[in-house]
Amino acid sequence: MFYDAGKIFTGLAIFLVGATFPFWYAMAAGKTAYKPEPVFPTSTSQCVESTEQMIAGHMEILDDWRNEVVRRSDREPIEINGTAYPKSLSRGCGNCHADQTQFCDRCHEYAGVSPYCWECHVEGD
């Protein structure tokens, strides 16, 4: 015997649908097997750090570069194994990772990250 069954079970149903929403969404969108595949440059296989370190820390490197260049006017290029990399998103990273939509955006969109790099930088600059 339930009292106020209509109200209580309506509320419970709303809770259950809300709590299981990701499952319904996955069924409707059908994209759970999707994996982002950023396009890596073919010209070189070397970046300023190892792949693992770049995945974890690229945002910090860019942040440091931004602070050094913009705030301390330190434009000294980074030299690794005899190659000089300018501290620049567009002219440094962009030399190899030319296409933002093919590289940066792939993972960022998947992970729901929208960094504010391109609020100032113009792609293809």
Add this chain to the structure above:
Amino acid sequence: MNALYSLIAVLVLVAVAILGVQALGLQLFFGGILPYFAFAVFLAGVVFRIQRWARAPVPFRIPTTCGQQYSLPWIKSSYLDNPHTTTGVIGRMLLEILFFRSLFRNTRAGVEPGLKRVVYSPSLWMWIAALAFHWGMAILLFRHLRFFLEPVPQVVSAVIWADGFFQVGVPVFYITTFAFLLGLFYLLLRRLFIPQIRYISLPNDFFPLFLLLGIGTTGFLMRHVVKTDVVGIKEMMQGLVGFHPLVSEGVHYLFYTHIFLVCVLLVYIPFSKIMHMGGVFLSPTRNLANNNRMKRHVNPWNYPVKVHTYPEYEDHFRNKMKEAGIPVEKD
């Protein structure tokens, strides 16, 4: 001691997750199997608790009255604090659920220096901390939908953007991270350092606090310190919601600790005080209109009483009444 037991329990849970992943290699168990179990227990447990509450009869209106009751139209009544209409009740419930009005009422008794008398003053820190913690948690849970939904809906992105509005650090610090952790930390400190509250605090008061602090701390460390592979984590979460669990290589053990503590929380919720998230809707002292005398409320367990109504009485004695000259309603 109560706090210590709870802290030790949470530390043991953390150790279980770290050992399970690092020493025994149980990534799939912690990341792909246990979450299903925990989520199933959570849903079934909540349904069980709610249906049991739904069986409890509430024969009469028992609202806590915090203002003037409605009586005569020209006497001003308190529509929200002593509601007599459904609209008033909905307003009262919304204020309670969204803004914790009953905590806002918290007062502290003290002796005013100089005057030898008791003075009640508002004590709002708990209300502020509770608001920060609960709203922080609600928004950060919503933010976590970016791992569970693919493609990420606009509204989730919008909340993430707003939450990281100050653009401090990379990856940006979220406002709710601090609201959640600091609110929680205050709620813990108050149980530890206010003697009266420490006296009435039980292990099951401290355990959820430490558990949530553990979840928050592991989350914070993952995002801002070790910076683990977010794409790998989303692939695992997508595996979960698509019923094909998988393990991404290179995901930090803190992630497994985080998800294990969340699983423990999910299992713990239906059987603990955290069920207040459902119970707040079903509190008869708050969700009933104070209309005891305006409406007839029948006790549901009244046994059927045999009554003899006046028309039946008249049918029974009509002839005798007429003989005695007593007026009757029906001839």
